[in-house]
Amino acid sequence: MSARETILAGIMANQPLSQKLPVVRVNEMIQYEDLVSQFKIILEAIGGACLEVKDHEELDTILQELIKEKQVVLNAINPSQTLVRQLQTDSLESLASIDMAIINGSLAVAESGAVWVSEEQMILRILPFITEQLVLVVDRKNMVSNMGQAYQQIDFSEIGFGAFIAGPSKTADIEQSLVIGAHGPKKSMVILVG
Amino acid sequence: MSSQANFTHAEAAEQFIADEPRTDWHDDTLWFVREKRDKAAHSLPEWEQLRQWASDIKYHGLSNMHQLLVDFEKNAIANGIQVHWAVDGKEHNEIIYKIIQDNQVQRIVKSKSMLTEECHLNEFLTEKGVEIVDTDLGERIVQFRKETPSHIVLPAIHLKKQDVSETFHEHLGTEKGNNDPQYLTEAARGHLRDKFIASELAITGVNFAVAETGGFVVCTNEGNADMGAHAAKIHIACMGFEKIIPKAEHLGVFLRLLARSATGQPITTYSSHFSKPRAGQQMHIVIVDNGRSRQLGRESFRNSLKCIRCAACFNTCPVYRRSGGHSYHTAVAGPIGSILNPNLDMQANKDLPFASTLCGSCSNVCPVKINIHEQLYLWRQEITKEGMAAKGKTFAMWGMSEVLAHPAIYRMAGKMGRWVVKHLPFLTNNGMNPWFKQREMPEAPKESFRDWYLNNKQK
Numbered sequence A: 001m002s003a004r005e006t007i008l009a010g011i012m013a014n015q016p017l018s019q020k021l022p023v024v025r026v027n028e029m030i031q032y033e034d035l036v037s038q039f040k041i042i043l044e045a046i047g048g049a050c051l052e053v054k055d056h057e058e059l060d061t062i063l064q065e066l067i068k069e070k071q072v073v074l075n076a077i078n079p080s081q082t083l084v085r086q087l088q089t090d091s092l093e094s095l096a097s098i099d100m101a102i103i104n105g106s107l108a109v110a111e112s113g114a115v116w117v118s119e120e121q122m123i124l125r126i127l128p129f130i131t132e133q134l135v136l137v138v139d140r141k142n143m144v145s146n147m148g149q150a151y152q153q154i155d156f157s158e159i160g161f162g163a164f165i166a167g168p169s170k171t172a173d174i175e176q177s178l179v180i181g182a183h184g185p186k187k188s189m190v191i192l193v194g
Numbered sequence B: 001m002s003s004q005a006n007f008t009h010a011e012a013a014e015q016f017i018a019d020e021p022r023t024d025w026h027d028d029t030l031w032f033v034r035e036k037r038d039k040a041a042h043s044l045p046e047w048e049q050l051r052q053w054a055s056d057i058k059y060h061g062l063s064n065m066h067q068l069l070v071d072f073e074k075n076a077i078a079n080g081i082q083v084h085w086a087v088d089g090k091e092h093n094e095i096i097y098k099i100i101q102d103n104q105v106q107r108i109v110k111s112k113s114m115l116t117e118e119c120h121l122n123e124f125l126t127e128k129g130v131e132i133v134d135t136d137l138g139e140r141i142v143q144f145r146k147e148t149p150s151h152i153v154l155p156a157i158h159l160k161k162q163d164v165s166e167t168f169h170e171h172l173g174t175e176k177g178n179n180d181p182q183y184l185t186e187a188a189r190g191h192l193r194d195k196f197i198a199s200e201l202a203i204t205g206v207n208f209a210v211a212e213t214g215g216f217v218v219c220t221n222e223g224n225a226d227m228g229a230h231a232a233k234i235h236i237a238c239m240g241f242e243k244i245i246p247k248a249e250h251l252g253v254f255l256r257l258l259a260r261s262a263t264g265q266p267i268t269t270y271s272s273h274f275s276k277p278r279a280g281q282q283m284h285i286v287i288v289d290n291g292r293s294r295q296l297g298r299e300s301f302r303n304s305l306k307c308i309r310c311a312a313c314f315n316t317c318p319v320y321r322r323s324g325g326h327s328y329h330t331a332v333a334g335p336i337g338s339i340l341n342p343n344l345d346m347q348a349n350k351d352l353p354f355a356s357t358l359c360g361s362c363s364n365v366c367p368v369k370i371n372i373h374e375q376l377y378l379w380r381q382e383i384t385k386e387g388m389a390a391k392g393k394t395f396a397m398w399g400m401s402e403v404l405a406h407p408a409i410y411r412m413a414g415k416m417g418r419w420v421v422k423h424l425p426f427l428t429n430n431g432m433n434p435w436f437k438q439r440e441m442p443e444a445p446k447e448s449f450r451d452w453y454l455n456n457k458q459k
């Protein structure tokens, strides 16, 4: 018997009588009246930053401000603000030099400060992780209270890769002292538009 | 795979507590993590409901495991993932070695996976002359020191910053005596970035595998699993089969529980959902049994397979906090490890179910509602029945099972116990009661909760 057959046969022989799947009632999960302030409080508590802008014009001005004094910036939202056009996206060394990546996120979750980013939005899967600073731009309309609602909005049949990203990378592996900036970005900002 | 340790939990714990300030630090630090967990749990009014859903979803999964695995495999293959099956740790290691050889790669990075620890993958590959770089900061620290993780979420919790500083001075050339965690983390970041950029193959664990989508989720705070998986041209994800959940929507329950239970965070920084390899990448999944199907057949213990490895039961456990993870001489320590490991090898791990006060705190915090302390008690009975328990334990056990079987005696014994601790402390502080070592017995309460309740109810 192959390992597969052995394992599956063992499981078949040993699994208990089937028990029904519970119905998860998302409407019983926590709801926030003010999604933006809840999101902000949580994101700031986990080391991230949150800005609100009223429209894309204001967004452009803010982004212009943010990229000042940066050497290498990839701006997926307004490519004219990308500082290095000839970034070799097939070279990890080259990608590792990115100071700031500005990309879209599709969904912001108030309870956790997390933003869902799909593969297309990332441009490259490694980009939101390898960049020194990450800016995620989310439409204010696309906010939900909790993770239960978030999963109702994601269609996995289309997705090769996607991630919830909540704040900058961090570790507390040395004596439980929190250090921001483990392997991923040292700074992480979410800009809510609208 | 299981190697016989040449010490018992009690013997190792005795050494651990000999350094009192360090023991106190370990104890307080983990209790602090437990308190953060409480705060996070209390912030959600639906917390208990979430635990119940999680427990029920997992039980549904265990009772439909065959079908869910078949579905998962089919969907994963349709997504372009190569699926492998391993009966035990040895097969798991050989599958990975074969992928390494077939692709002739040398530079390998690995993010945290307790399964690869359970299978002793690092030792196996080192013997074959293959070097593997652990990229989780805590794991890298213990790897440099030729130790193993002492905690499944906080691998280097047994170490102080001076220890890390010395280790990094030796291996990374950091300044001698610079104990600043920020400085030390920066040094590791630089060192590991080079490893990521050069890596050809990345190994990760799996937190949840979704039958419906054929995809899997990996959660980290550091971003190391992603750096590895998206940089390397080959990604191997290793999972025990119990990681399967039926649908993606169930992640909305589990991800709400996992980080809150583990560290008190609302969610880990990264919750990465892998469904398909990126263009030009090979993606493999190794599904491992290693005793799990046997545990599935043990009615008393099958619920232990619901575990999502959050370590809340470690942080709350008075024995774990004051004996350290290495005392458990197994990859997964703590209360849950003491249920899982006797299944892998009862003889080698017969001491572990006794490394507990049976206070039940573990069961109270467990996000998937595993009856951990009851299972510990049941293992004691199995082990005693097999004639494997240490002499002092059998003695105490005999008392316990009698007492627990008869509620009236239980109440009487409690009264007597309180009386004994108070009036004849030498009886509890004797050679047959190893709990007294390095410890003052607590002052006995004047009345039990039950007596107090009855007295006060009448008032």
Ligand code: SF4
Pocket: B261, B306, B307, B308, B309, B310, B311, B312, B313, B314, B336, B362, B365, B366, B367, B368, B369, B370, B372
């Ligand atoms: S047994 Fe429960 S509390 Fe312990 S690690 Fe597993 S899920 Fe967490």
